[in-house]
Amino acid sequence: METLRALAEPHRFQIVDLLLEGPRPVGDMVTQLGLRQPQVSKHLRVLSDAGLVDVRVDAQRRIYALRPMRFQELEVWLEKYRRLWEGNFQRLDALLDEMKTDEKKHGRTKR
Amino acid sequence: METLRALAEPHRFQIVDLLLEGPRPVGDMVTQLGLRQPQVSKHLRVLSDAGLVDVRVDAQRRIYALRPMRFQELEVWLEKYRRLWEGNFQRLDALLDEMKTDEKKHGRTKR
DNA sequence: AACGTATATGCGTGTCAAGGAATATTTAAA
DNA sequence: TTTAAATATTCCTTGACACGCATATACGTT
Missing domain, CATH: 1.10.10.10 (Winged helix-like DNA-binding domain superfamily/Winged helix DNA-binding domain)
Incomplete structure (x- = not known):
């Protein structure tokens, strides 16, 4: 940008x-x-x-x-990141973790 | 920053x-x-x-x-600029303008 | 232990952009 | 119409940094 x-x-x-x-x-x-x-x-x-x-x-x-416009645009972009600190995020972290350990334990669990 | x-x-x-x-x-x-x-x-x-x-x-x-933190900080900074598009700004523009023309017309109007 | 995978780091190179000094440009004032 | 004030532009030099390539490091697997 x-x-x-x-x-x-x-x-x-x-x-x-x-x-x-x-x-x-x-x-x-x-x-x-x-x-x-x-x-x-x-x-x-x-x-x-x-x-x-x-x-x-x-x-x-x-x-x-x-x-104003560019600043406004910047805020719009930044809004996408608000969920970072408004909770219920980084839950995917744990999710990826599970997927990985699953593969290790039983090999290709999906498909 | x-x-x-x-x-x-x-x-x-x-x-x-x-x-x-x-x-x-x-x-x-x-x-x-x-x-x-x-x-x-x-x-x-x-x-x-x-x-x-x-x-x-x-x-x-x-x-x-x-x-999250740095993004949060960025938003805090950006909030100061919100008044740019939330009206009642750039009114100072006209203000400065008056001051200037005043000086030209009658010289030192203030003080 | 040897090898493969995933990632980080070091080095050399080219590019771009910020700073400095000088100068051009614009407009007002005398 | 010359002079002064305010700002923009040009040229030059220098430093930062993104990239590419090669290599180092860490960890797991066999």
């Missing part, structure tokens, strides 16, 4: 977390994050290509803001 | 999605994904180091299974 690749970079992760507080021009992020301007612009480019942010032009400044 | 870095790699993403169907030995994944065994082992190492999976030894085989 391209979303993950974009978010995996620590600085981009920071940028996104910053933008959660609201839309911001590039310069703001530069000072807040202590990065160099070109680097921030590049990261924003990646985030933009990944559909995580969009830009609004305001004179010389570009105001970047988060775009 | 290390979790994201681990998941960002496409093959590891596939592996995790495979493990969602239940714990599996390495060989299974090798055939299912069409990757070479050493590569799968390496990816599993990364996933393991990231806390996303754990191993259970079964004779020569190693049964890998998903570990």
Whole structure:
């Protein structure tokens, strides 16, 4: 998922977390994050290509803001994993275990 | 977040999605994904180091299974972003806009 | 003990992407 | 129309890492 690749970079992760507080021009992020301007612009480019942010032009400044969709998609994907901690999972573990020991004890028990 | 870095790699993403169907030995994944065994082992190492999976030894085989915690953490993080699509957000956008035009029109309106 | 099976690890290589510095681009202001 | 401010882009270098191949390790079987 391209979303993950974009978010995996620590600085981009920071940028996104910053933008959660609201839309911001590039310069703001530069000072807040202590990065160099070109680097921030590049990261924003990646985030933009990944559909995580969009830009609004305001004179010389570009105001970047988060775009919900990709985050929403991420949550949808993650929902599949919720059953991991909502019990009744990993029961298959024991199941596979039985199948294996069965084979060992009586050889090919199935079919 | 290390979790994201681990998941960002496409093959590891596939592996995790495979493990969602239940714990599996390495060989299974090798055939299912069409990757070479050493590569799968390496990816599993990364996933393991990231806390996303754990191993259970079964004779020569190693049964890998998903570990809930990191996914849970990911969801907690993602929850902060839910307000993005649950309305009443990006209102700050307009707010900043006003501040800016205010300054232009009358200069320093605040304080 | 020897061999086979399943998995892990080490090493060399190529690729890709992040950082740095310089420069281009855009728009406002004088 | 020159200058300044804000941001984007280009080129270069370097480090990380995914892959392939070979090999090591662990365990079971004969």
